[in-house]
Amino acid sequence: MKTLQERARQRxxxxxxxxxxxVRMMIPFIQLFGLYVIVHGHYSPVGGFQGGVLLGSSIxxxxxxxxxxxxxxxxxxxxxxxxxxxxxxxxxxxxxxxxFLGGLFLDYAVLDRLIPLGPAEWxxxxxxxxxxxxxLAVMSIMASLFWDLGSGGSMDEGL
Amino acid sequence: xxxxxxxxxxxxxxILLYGTQDFPAWGDPTSPASTHLSEYYIENAVEETHxxxxxxxxxxxxxxxxxxxxxxxxxxxxxxxxxxxxxxxx
Numbered sequence: 481m482k483t484l485q486e487r488a489r490q491r492x493x494x495x496x497x498x499x500x501x502x503v504r505m506m507i508p509f510i511q512l513f514g515l516y517v518i519v520h521g522h523y524s525p526v527g528g529f530q531g532g533v534l535l536g537s538s539i540x541x542x543x544x545x546x547x548x549x550x551x552x553x554x555x556x557x558x559x560x561x562x563x564x565x566x567x568x569x570x571x572x573x574x575x576x577x578x579x580f581l582g583g584l585f586l587d588y589a590v591l592d593r594l595i596p597l598g599p600a601e602w603x604x605x606x607x608x609x610x611x612x613x614x615x616l617a618v619m620s621i622m623a624s625l626f627w628d629l630g631s632g633g634s635m636d637e638g639l
Numbered sequence: 640x641x642x643x644x645x646x647x648x649x650x651x652x653x654i655l656l657y658g659t660q661d662f663p664a665w666g667d668p669t670s671p672a673s674t675h676l677s678e679y680y681i682e683n684a685v686e687e688t689h690x691x692x693x694x695x696x697x698x699x700x701x702x703x704x705x706x707x708x709x710x711x712x713x714x715x716x717x718x719x720x721x722x723x724x725x726x727x728x729x
Contacts, residue, residue, distance in 0.1 A: 522690045527698070529709075557727065568714050571707050586703045604689035607699035614710050621717035633724030 536622025
């Protein structure tokens with residue numbers, strides 16, 4: 481009885497085996513669905529924003545079921561800042577690359593001069609590249625917004 | 640002061656509501672928005688971009704400036720919250 485009480489005292493607030501196990505099983509599927517939503521942007525009304533939010537929500541769910549430290553073990557602050565900047569830079573970088581290759585800003589058709597696939601095919605590829613950038617940026621911004629607002633910026637204990 | 644603010648709100652709101660009467664009807668095929676660009680997108684977007692979904696073609700290609708700055712807005716919001724609140728050691 482005493483060991484049970486001690487074990488209960490050592491657990492952090494809100495820790496629950498059922499919730500943690502089910503969240504551990506759900507997170508891979510949520511992330512897979514997020515990737516599907518990003519990649520499937522050409523065929524249905526989805527895209528980088530929605531997929532990025534899904535990926536970010538898996539991190540939020542992990543933070544709710546475990547704690548904030550666990551999420552920063554999987555997705556560190558440094559990696560978060562790198563991916564958010566990389567996402568923004570992929571989008572603007574594709575646009576600037578088009579401008580440097582002699583077209584207009586974000587005119588993906590001129591990327592045909594780098595790898596000849598045909599202008600229409602490159603416009604399709606350009607949309608995809610841009611969606612990946614949006615997805616990366618939105619995912620990490622959602623996670624960092626939750627971290628900062630949930631813990632008041634101290635990043636040690638959250639909800 | 641409160642009455643003045645309420646008056647200003649009511650006057651502005653009624654001017655805006657009055658302005659909506661000049662809008663074309665909802666889904667009107669002869670409205671200017673439906674006669675120039677929509678036609679072009681519907682006829683040419685799939686051929687030009689190889690994206691079967693017109694919404695993606697418009698958002699990602701024809702109007703990618705808009706999408707870019709939407710993302711920049713989210714990015715700026717995240718960076719601002721991070722700059723104001725975060726005080727971790729890492």
